[in-house]
Amino acid sequence: MPMKIAKFTFALLTILFLVAPLIAILPLAFTSSVILTYPIPSWSLRWFEELFFADAWRRAIINSLIIGAGTTLLATVLGTAASLGLRNRLFFFRGSMRTLFLLPMVVPAVVLGVGMQVLLARFGLINSYAGVIIAHTVVAVPFVVVSVTGALAGIDERVELAAQSLGAPPVTVFRRVTLPLAMPGVLSGAVLAFATSLDEVVLTLFVAGPNQRTLARQMFSSIRENISPAIAAAAFLFIAATILIGLAVVLSRSMLAKRTRPAAS
């Protein structure tokens, strides 16, 4: 019995350690005070106002959306195409290709940032939207590859062969059979790519100019220089978006599971 109580207490304390910080920041988004501490004197939406109407924050949100959209598009197209290419088991360099595609997740961001700054400066892409989108795509693409290859691995190849034997040309097989079946993986890859771009700070520090300040970058310098409850308001939005994204991913996974189950049986 004491063992059971000890286990229960340990699990509870760890859950508290994991989740409590994220909950503790939420109410501060609605404080009327200018300092980020408890107790909250009275409730107000002034920091959300600041977030959406103050110039620096509004521009940062717009930049994040522009760069996030560009990154999502580029990473999803490149990652999905490559994942389709990786399906070919006869391909000799399959393993090393896969490693190369996943490696950007491993390399420390600062190391990549230094190299990226040197190289993009040479191409004249530094301090430009294109440069930031390229940098974000490099780190976002592994998530698309993982997600799409996972979805493709779940497709029963007999379905595609059946379509082929019924006379469908390869393009039609892809458009009407493979792509719809892989769609949940592509979508969750796209969502993860967007989330990666939204949260990326280090590469942005190296390659973005003052005109490409993203929301994450703005939060970073704001925590560093003049911390205000606007941070908590931004965090509130982030956490709300995370829960929505999490739900979207879970839903698309269950959609995938539903679709592959009848195919497998």
Added chain:
Amino acid sequence: MNGPSPRMGRSLLLLAPLFLFLIGFFVWPLFSMMSQAVSDPAVLRLLPRTADVVGEWDRQSPPSMPMQTALMDDLKAVDDDQALGDMVRRLNSARSGFRTLMSKTTSALSDAANPPPDLVSIDKRWEKPEFWIAIADALSPLTDRNLLAAVDLGRNAAGAIEHLPADQSVNRVILVRTFWIAALVTFFCACIGFPYAIIAASLSGWKRDLMLAAVLLPLWTSLLVRTAAWFILLQEQGLINDFLRAIGLIDAPLALIFNRTGVIIAMTHVLLPFMVLPIYSVLITIPKNLMPAAASLGAPPMRAFLRVLLPLSLRGVASGGLLVFISAIGYYITPALIGGPGDQMISSIIAFYATGSANWGMAGALGMVLLVATLLLYSVYARLSSDEPGRR
């Protein structure tokens, strides 16, 4: 296989865009960073004529007349003040005194009315071989100076490798600190994550889902948000200090932020999911009846754990630990925001060299150290987590 099949061609066509993209914007940047670390063209670019004649010099005798003339011609031809400054800085770091010597020499050379016959007539120091040795060494377009300096080594006048004086030995301290912080964080993650994963794997239904959701929610949340949350909790007027004061444990607020304690707490929180998930995924593959079987054979719980569960789950602990350690050594944001000046890790120093002082050579050299360490550890991790035949 003879000749590419259409299917093979299609695969190549699909793989090519991402392959080329990553070669161009991932592999190439890493290589250009590394080449920054070993390339040193600042002197060679300005002194091509000197480079031609110094190669034949024996490095002992006083400088010959052609050497002096070549250097004078080179210096007269320089029209880029910034490049000249770079070169002088480079030479001065190899041999102090070059700064004054060069400014005296260049101003004498620009005096068109009475041109000096040779360098020795401008300054007696040009007679000394030491200064010429410094130039000769700096003329090589490749250098190991930055790489050596990254681990606090340098070359002395004779060219032998030796430790840098203590006042210049900062990098080794930072490397040791980086690995120490990463090791501590890995240790704490293991202490919390291993039992947590065991408990989660032993449960079922909503209890297990709850424990997993508690790990996944922070994993999916923005790193900045988590760091900001710890900033709020740890600050002097933060919730942790308020709570400890309210229950009467402390009188004065504890210093939890801008120091090592804060960095370790926040990084443990951020990286804990990377420890729990690999261990959990190994644990759920272990048959549930093994522990009862050990107990029925008379093993006390501790012994059953040590002899049955621990060996079986060790692979998960090792890959979780490596994952946490690899992530921790490259961390930048959390130490930058929660740590004090004494808690900055190697990434912060790289960022400082790159953006603060534009010393690309040192940024590249330290980046190379971090990159090599990361890739070595990752290859161990990849081997551990790749499918073991017979395990499934």
